[in-house]
Amino acid sequence: MNLRRTAITALFGCALLGNPAWAAINASKLGASYDATKANVTFKVYSGRATRIELYLYSTATGTAEKSRVVMTAGAGGVWSATIPVTTLNNQGLSGTLYYGYRAWGPNWPYSTSWTKGSATGFITDVDANGNRFNPNKLLTDPYALELSHDPTTPTMTNGTIYASGATYRNIDTGSSAPKGIVLSGDTQSIGIKPTRALKDDVVYEVHVRGLTNNDTSIAAAYRGTYKGAGLKAAWLASLGVTAVEFLPLQETQNDTNDVDPNSNSGDNYWGYMTLNYFAPDRRYAYDKTPGGPTREFKEMVKAFHDQGIKVLVDVVYNHTGEGGAWSGTDKTTYNIYGMRGLDNPTYYSLTADKQNSWDNTGVGGNYNTRNLIAQNLIIDSLAYWRDKLGVDGYRFDLASVLGNTCEHGCFNFDKMDPGNALNRIVAELPPRPAAGGTGVDLIAEPWAIGGNSYQVGGFPSGWAEWNGAYRDTVRQAQNKLGSAVVTTGQMATRFAGSSDLYGDDGRKPWHSVNFVTAHDGFTLKDLYSCNVKNNLQAWPWGPSDGGEDNNNSWDQGGIATDQRKAARNGMALMMLSAGVPMIVGGDEALRTLNCNNNPYNLDSSANWLGWTRTTDQSNFQAFSKAMIAFRKAHPALRPANFYSSVDNNGNVMEQLRWFKPNGAVADAAYFNDSANHAIAWRIDGSEFGDSASAIYVAHNAWSAQVNFTLPWPGTGKSWYRVTDTCTWAEGANQVRTPGMEDAIGGEYTSYGVCGRGTLVLIAK
Template sequence: MTVPVATLQSQYGITGTVYYGYRAWGPNWPYNASWTKGSSAGFVGDVDAAGNRFNPNKLLIDPYARELSHDPRTPSQTSDTVYASGPSYRTLDSGPAAPKGIVLPEPTAATGSKPTRALKDDIVYEVHVRGLTANDPSVPAAERGTYKGAARKAAELAGLGVTAVEFLPVQETQNDADNADPTSTTGDNYWGYSTLDYFAPDRRYASDRSPGGPTREFQDMVKAYHDAGIKVFTDVVYNHTGEGGPWNPGDKNTYSVLSFRGLDNPEYYELTADLQGPVDNTGVGGNYNTYSPVAQQLILDSLDYWNDTLGVDGFRFDLAPVLGNTCRTGCFRYSRTDPGTALNRITAAMRTRPAAGGTGTDWIAEPWALGNGSYQVGNLPAGWSEWNDTFRDTLRRDQNAMGIEDVTPGQLATRLAGSSDLYQDDGRAPFNSVNFMVAHDGFTLADLYTCNTKNNTQPWPYGPSDGGSDHNLSWDQGSNAADQRKAARNGFALLMLSAGTPMMTGGDETLRSIRCNNNPNNLDSSANWLGHSPTADQSTFRTYAQRLITFRKAPPALRPAAFHSAADNNGNGLGQLDWFTPAGSAPDGAYWSSPNNHALALRLDGTELGDPSSAVYVGYNGWSGDVDFTLPSRGAGKQWYRVTDTSTWAEGPDQVASPGSEALVGGAGTVYRLHGRATLLLIAK
């Protein structure tokens, strides 16, 4: 049913913007003509045998509202009790306090021409839209931490080499109360993984907070990135909502009733077999009912709106296996192939970007959740790329846990070459592996190499935060600052030189630290925002990162559309991908499988892919001492030239040579001494 705005205005005497919400009755609370706001007239129970939780005293958010007026909790509305059911709260009228939907005309702002670049060619930069500029003195004060402020950083990120910015959740979430006490983490929600409205851009991130302002400003931001050639990805949370779960263990009556729960609880949430509580594979209150056609349609409509109207190019799905669940009640049962899952309906309804690039959408999954059967790395359907934590943990173990959790050369090679064990058997490609060393969830790149354990209980502004993994595969490199920077250079180099789609986290390029807090989900503070006054060492690392990114974009062999083989397809004596021991020979089975071998090299033949550079050589020494590498053939008439050596002796602004200034090393048979825990990159020319 559609009601013209003019009708609402005339019928109810509204002048100006229309704000609205719903009151709903149902079997557990049928309509009674004597009901008034704050009464119990008609009440039967907080929940019935079918799982219904209707309560007309709770003004409900329209799940399709294009913007919300405010969050349930604000600096002046600090309690959630007015939104609750249960004997103590069911008759409280939430109308005056509740968020209202805003009736808006269809958005018309331009979002620019979408980049059509293949995902394999992207450099993904994960960052919080608020944290990007909240602490940036170059941005006008009124625009810091906003979409408008973020738009100002498009050119800078393009200069770094970023081709896709991946924003943490920007759909409306409970964060207005973060302002209640700006020097405390109590009750704060910085990351934003508790969505209240799947269509509304978060109002707190807008400098223009007038009705329609957040939508226009978000579109303007997208246009700024598109104009700079950068895709915009957003993190989306369709596995659970901001309504949460039961207030008290064992209490089936007391729940927040904000939106979905008060409209159709058993349709929007997956309930237990007795329909009295939620199934929870998310750890934050209960599963969104992703196998319900009604709930799925909302997901599709939301994605379509963000993709087509707001201009978003791709999406990263939080706890994505929940969207592969085939249970509507009482269980978790993941399926890769069931066409009725949300994962498969999404790619059936919306075009996936082709492997070679073109129009379409990039789909990225966090391929794990909580509970048995929810870890699905390497098992997402066709069309989906995945955060590859196996890549992350293998490289972390090799760098930071030698002698404790050893890695064999074979395991390392599999990760560097695109994780064929995870993505080749089902017809996917190396770029479907989104490689990363760190992400928002866990240590920063700097902290990965400067912290032995988490420190989440420290005082504001670096904490306190709860949770966080105790198994971080981190190491402080013996507290040696130079070695810490070298380790970060190695981690970043291995990320950029591996087959797959590399993702870095905002601030990696300047070695941002949160002083060992590995779960700063509630930390809306200057410590968790990006810094903009780098030290000399941080500036040097930024140059290093920028030049490595630039290098990655040059040889196509570093960004393969298919898995490399050892075949010599053009008869030049070089395989597409060849592996070497430090002695220059091919590793045998014993070498591949021994955790006592800590050095490995690879050579890519670029001519197989039309690369003007005939070969790329990467040598990696994970051992603490020096290792001599005998260089292999480099192609007829070519010599090896050094692009970078991550060793401490080379640290400086030119540690990665600019194109044309690479240092001559020599030809085949040349012995190169690579210092301990270092990476060597050569090109043939």
């Protein structure tokens, strides 16, 4: 009996029975590996359409011809294999690091015994009616390679056209230049003890692994911008209060050429959302770039974070790949061929109905074929590898709606109920962390893509948390668009309380909402409240960058610096006070700016790396951020497992949160739905959470002028004490009071004036 099939069927019921059985994780043992005795190396690769595959073995990564070539054997299920004794490899001059790649022939380019590298012998067409794009002149990387030797283009080989198909490029041989897989023999580097913290209790810090330390002079120069350097910041992030670091993509991407011309953008790929291989940690981010070094160093970094109790989450891109799409919209022949496209194009990529071009829901060339079983296997197998071998605790999935696609070619349709989509398969085979914490992975979706029914905030299946774009938009508009965007207090209340309208309707919980007001793509927190429009075409190192959202819901607060900082404090405070999981962007804790560039994907520059010097204002804001994170962590009432309601032993619903008008009356539907109202307060009963505060009171004034709030009952024998007021009069290093040092305010019916666009936080004691 297939145990995975049994578990999946139990999860989704009989609806699954029409789907093919899913094998165990990497059941075919795809990739390259030594046997237990290190006496043999076995290579396995999938292609259901190839008619011949040859394995090419190299003693160097570039600049030399192959030492050996082996015709692979086609086996069951489209798996091609070859096993080579190490003694044979040694005799062939392959006694050191073993580099490898594949050449493949198929229906559009059948094998001929007279073919030689760089020739057109056997060629019929670049793409046939079934979407095949075989080209034996292109050395192909193994989709299951555990490390790659280098990127397709490098500082010494900048001509990326050699990898293309089409009449101009198809006969160019790439063997001596192309990236090769590296056969790893294993290591003993520990990943430490994985944190088991519930997702609801996390504070997520999104950052680029290179950008985290490349400006940091406290780190040895050789380690800056590396996995090793990032690990050296683990203690600092723990002191800030961060419990989960979410790295922008770390899987191999084209970035070796970022340093070719370090004083211009040069088309650089800094963020890394063009994945070349789903298993290999990016070599550029390793201090130790020797074969096996990136893997060991990545695990060393993971251990450093785990030793501080910090989870490691990674941003993964399974909606498209670095092979990209057509070179032009009208040219169906010229495509890059690095790996998957040359092995089995219709399996790994979604195509148009005629299978001549890419189907594109990503805006960057074409969709990965997330509906195909083999392509899904690659997703599952690589996720499991990063979890089990590299120690990763969870994932953020870029443009994750593509993983909900229910068809392969000529269409796109998101359906969360379809048990055969990649989203449901991931949940079934890589179990999410339980609500109360424990073993499992944290699964976080960016719940949108481009076009069709891909905007799915609140529409993902069970097991998935989401970047809550509705939270971002509501908070931004409430703060920055007074008088031009309609935001009711009811909308604000819903977002602050965990977005039950999005997640409660399908059994999910507040912590399935990842609350954010900024992310890597878009304005920084400071710029959100300092810039009216984007400014992406400025000179290096701040630009130029193309693209970027035009509708940012941003505002420069009239150009008043104190109001800009106040607005940023509100954004930070509201995230820490809202039900759900707060996510802050690296540098936002200290008012990092990008001078209004809202799309710096290409800027591998000092301006885009985090800064580590602080002005007085930045130091004060960092102290505010740190204290608000600590306040959230100290009060479980702010981290509810459910939507602020419980049932007592008699079956009565006990409300744990109550909303108030500024005058102290309980807010009703009329108040919530009146767009003329801009102030709302809420009181959370801390007693049911075992909270040290019997009650927490928050008053948020989104109006431009001061509003007086009448305080509610703090509890018998209790008074209200001020934790923080985000208003300018209180600005300073101690704007958030340390526990025990809160300011006495008064009891029930006390009036408190909250400045325009200010937030007040009180506790009862």
